[in-house]
Amino acid sequence: MAALTYDIAVIGAGPAGSMAALHAARLNRRVCLFDRNARVGVPVRCGEGIGFRSFIAHAGNRLEWTKNKISRSVMVSPSGIRVTIGNIDESYILDREKMDGDLVREAAHAGADLFLSTPVTEVRRTGDGSYECRSPDRTFCASIVIVADGVESRIARFLGWNTALSLSDVETCAFCRVTFPLIDQETCVFYVGSTVAPGGYAWIFPRGKGEANVGLGINGTKSSAGRAKECLLKFLDKELPGASVENLHCGGVPVARWVRPLVRDGALLVGDAARQVNNISGAGIHYSLFAGKLAGLTAAQAMGSNGSVDYRLLARYENEWKKTYGKQQDRSYALKEFVMKTDDAFLDRIAASLAKEPPERMNYPRVFTRTFSRHPLLLLKAARLFG
Amino acid sequence: MTVKLNNDKCDRCGTCIGVCPTNALLLLTASLVIDSDRCNTCERCVVICPFGALSLADDSSASTNMT
Numbered sequence: 001m002a003a004l005t006y007d008i009a010v011i012g013a014g015p016a017g018s019m020a021a022l023h024a025a026r027l028n029r030r031v032c033l034f035d036r037n038a039r040v041g042v043p044v045r046c047g048e049g050i051g052f053r054s055f056i057a058h059a060g061n062r063l064e065w066t067k068n069k070i071s072r073s074v075m076v077s078p079s080g081i082r083v084t085i086g087n088i089d090e091s092y093i094l095d096r097e098k099m100d101g102d103l104v105r106e107a108a109h110a111g112a113d114l115f116l117s118t119p120v121t122e123v124r125r126t127g128d129g130s131y132e133c134r135s136p137d138r139t140f141c142a143s144i145v146i147v148a149d150g151v152e153s154r155i156a157r158f159l160g161w162n163t164a165l166s167l168s169d170v171e172t173c174a175f176c177r178v179t180f181p182l183i184d185q186e187t188c189v190f191y192v193g194s195t196v197a198p199g200g201y202a203w204i205f206p207r208g209k210g211e212a213n214v215g216l217g218i219n220g221t222k223s224s225a226g227r228a229k230e231c232l233l234k235f236l237d238k239e240l241p242g243a244s245v246e247n248l249h250c251g252g253v254p255v256a257r258w259v260r261p262l263v264r265d266g267a268l269l270v271g272d273a274a275r276q277v278n279n280i281s282g283a284g285i286h287y288s289l290f291a292g293k294l295a296g297l298t299a300a301q302a303m304g305s306n307g308s309v310d311y312r313l314l315a316r317y318e319n320e321w322k323k324t325y326g327k328q329q330d331r332s333y334a335l336k337e338f339v340m341k342t343d344d345a346f347l348d349r350i351a352a353s354l355a356k357e358p359p360e361r362m363n364y365p366r367v368f369t370r371t372f373s374r375h376p377l378l379l380l381k382a383a384r385l386f387g
Numbered sequence: 388m389t390v391k392l393n394n395d396k397c398d399r400c401g402t403c404i405g406v407c408p409t410n411a412l413l414l415l416t417a418s419l420v421i422d423s424d425r426c427n428t429c430e431r432c433v434v435i436c437p438f439g440a441l442s443l444a445d446d447s448s449a450s451t452n453m454t
Contacts, residue, residue, distance in 0.1 A: 036414060036415070036416055037416070038416070043398075045400060117416050119413075119414065119415050119416055121413060121415075136415065150401060151400075151401055151402055151404075151405040152401040152404035152405050152414070153405060154404050154410060154412075154413070157410050163405075164405070164406060164407060164408045164410075165405050165406050166406075167406060167431060167434065167435065170402065170405060170406060170435065172402055172435050172436070172437045173437060174437045174438070220406065220434070220435050223434050223435055223437075224434055225433050225434060225436055225439040225441065225442065226396075226436065226437070226438055226439020226440075227437075227439075228437035228438075229437055229438050229439065249398050249400070250398045250400050250402070250437035250438050251398075251400040251401075251402060251437070252400060252401070252402030252405050252406075252435065252437075254405065
């Protein structure tokens with residue numbers, strides 16, 4: 001069978017890939033979008049939390065993708081000290097199944113050819129500079145390839161990148177949907193400590209109507225075969241005894257520096273595949289929406305009408321990412337490196353001092369400044385990390 | 388030694404692929420495939436699997452592809 005030929009091939013139809021395909025297709029480029037699964041957005045491998053401002057900025061006014069409004073968060077220390085942060089930025093729990101499905105449909109509606117149940121097994125650059133994407137049944141050709149294959153980031157390795165994560169740079173997660181009438185529907189709860197979630201945290205994110213996303217991530221260096229699931233089952237037993245548990249799934253969250261370079265010849269990395277994730281929270285949807293759109297627009301602009309590619313223009317994708325979120329993401333990595341060195345006693349001490357603060361005056365920046373002002377040595381160490 | 392997959396436990400999340408230094412793992416539509424020619428049995432995939440679907444087995448006669 002002759003290879004199908006496109007301007008831009010997008011591998012992976014999560015939020016980053018779909019946004020890229022959607023925006024490139026809107027500029028009338030010939031775009032194909034691949035996903036291994038028959039249906040995107042399921043199972044949801046995500047806590048689904050997002051800050052409202054970045055959601056609106058990158059997704060647009062898509063309130064139909066929000067599920068539940070969050071008005072405060074609570075941090076629970078290893079010994080059980082609860083710190084309420086009452087003054088958080090407006091946040092929501094998303095409906096990822098709906099959002100991911102809608103984004104793919106919109107990309108197709110804009111003109112992208114959608115190939116579901118199509119795993120791309122290999123990509124190679126041919127003599128004329130175009131890319132050959134192979135799936136078990138078919139070969140596709142494209143001038144530009146946007147790689148959005150998530151935590152795996154396997155495709156990039158055929159194109160000169162080494163994206164294999166060290167164990168310290170990945171959180172291994174298990175999560176589920178829980179129905180439990182006693183869950184406070186306006187509060188996100190985070191649990192830290194070496195017993196609950198070594199090198200990570202456990203979360204309860206309410207979706208409304210007694211439902212919640214419950215999960216945890218543990219750092220790869222603390223993981224052993226099946227440990228994430230064991231920790232989750234223990235956590236459910238202790239914190240939500242008798243809850244009805246559905247959709248028990250797992251996944252990995254990269255907690256690494258964003259991949260450099262983001263662009264190599266005509267190939268662009270986006271989303272989890274590019275390790276565009278906040279290393280402290282594990283949040284990545286906002287980065288993916290932003291980077292996906294930016295990569296799609298840049299690729300479309302770099303694509304000449306005669307099939308030629310302006311490779312220098314493609315580099316703008318990396319520059320824009322760097323200016324907007326790159327430094328913030330780098331700081332989150334430095335902070336993660338620091339947090340990994342702390343122990344339960346330290347977390348309890350911080351929690352004890354923060355618990356004395358009035359909840360309504362507590363916000364995230366305050367947690368950081370209070371932590372550092374009460375621990376001058378820490379501030380010095382942090383300054384070194386950020387310097 | 389070879390890495391073996393317990394397909395009943397595997398959730399097809401791809402975390403193992405993210406840490407594989409030799410690109411020996413591949414997810415197809417239905418299942419994870421292990422390329423034992425590429426695998427150097429470093430065990431990162433075994434350790435990282437959230438559901439414990441992978442294990443290292445002392446079985447030199449195991450078939451190359453587990454599907």
